[in-house]
Amino acid sequence: MMMAMSENGSLRRGRPGYDQQGILEVAIAAFNQYGYDATSMGVLADRLGLSKSAIYHHFASKDEILERALDDALSALEGVLGESGATQGRAADRLEAVLAGAVHVLVEKLPSVTLLLRVRGNTEVERRALARRRAFDRAVTSLVEEAQAEGSLRSDIDPSVVARLAFGMINSIVEWYRPGGKEDADRLAGDVIAIALDGLRMPTSNRVDELLG
Amino acid sequence: MMMAMSENGSLRRGRPGYDQQGILEVAIAAFNQYGYDATSMGVLADRLGLSKSAIYHHFASKDEILERALDDALSALEGVLGESGATQGRAADRLEAVLAGAVHVLVEKLPSVTLLLRVRGNTEVERRALARRRAFDRAVTSLVEEAQAEGSLRSDIDPSVVARLAFGMINSIVEWYRPGGKEDADRLAGDVIAIALDGLRMPTSNRVDELLG
DNA sequence: GGCATTACTAACCGATCGTTCAGTTAGTAT
């Protein structure tokens, strides 16, 4: 039961119960479990312990719930692109900062990012979210291109393929990572970045062979 | 329009129109575009240019369509585990064969594997498919463990995480690979395996530093 | 106590859902 608090921690006026954020969190969990399309407002109401119509006091529509959730995830990911580690320095370092930042966003906002990564495109809300995702992907691809031009990233593979595969790996976290599991968030980020960057860097095998003659 | 042919190529008896396979292919495409849950039998009927009830001549239920599609994908993936490259030799080589085989299955059966990778688990059909997927994942994880024990694969990362990240990358193909695009299938498989294996092998960077003193 | 605020309800709506049923249609074989 989400007891709505005012910003200074005192109890707010009005009937106790869920607030918008409380509804949103339960909705995201249900959407992730059953899929957005297969989650009816009835199922959601059951999960909340409310009537269906009570939900409409908080959100105008099912679509609006989705839009709020997706915006949360997208804003966090877009925020990674604006951080100082992603805007200054060599392209390879910036790329590493973006990948690490993305992993942290995935872990910290696992429910809403999970929902984002499963969006289909059936509604206008979904299509707008997909457009924002594509813009993010393009920014990452540009970074890969720059790092390849610097010579610090393998250039035998098309930059858009590199970006997609790297994010394919990172995004797979939402399918199996569970907070409190065997891997803590920092260890996970370290592991993911290690594999991704080792796969992306200029291969050093030739260098070893060269040195050994 | 799928003209049903008998096995020797002559026209079969009965009214011309779709056969089961023809319905299945259109259904998979619709399921992948809109999501299984958001694809109504009405939408599917529109795509087929038939009435809704015509579909039930070919399949007993929407579920049965899904089951057939998922079985197609799963059988192909499971087949990779039974190939000689995956059953003989060093573990690292077997793992590489499995990864390459999986990429080829993804590319060759892109529609049905795409559908498989998006299964939620809302129905018994879906849950059975997920169980088969988990068994596949376990087999791959075992291979990673063996390869780590051989010393040819990095062992700084938990084998189940390694397997998941590698397949996360490989499975991401379904979200962006398009036959006839920039990357042909063999090139793609090569690129994916290069990044995955470079990310998975024992790091050679230390070796370079060591040789340089 | 009355008011404002905020959360919640049951009944209802029109539309759509997956499926069934009793037929019709279009081809081949005899």
Next chain:
DNA sequence: ATACTAACTGAACGATCGGTTAGTAATGCC
């Protein structure tokens, strides 16, 4: 022409869908 085979149809069904409406309920403030 008739029988068989296989594909297809419109109407109907019970259930569920997202959403609306006119209320009720529970709190804090004055």
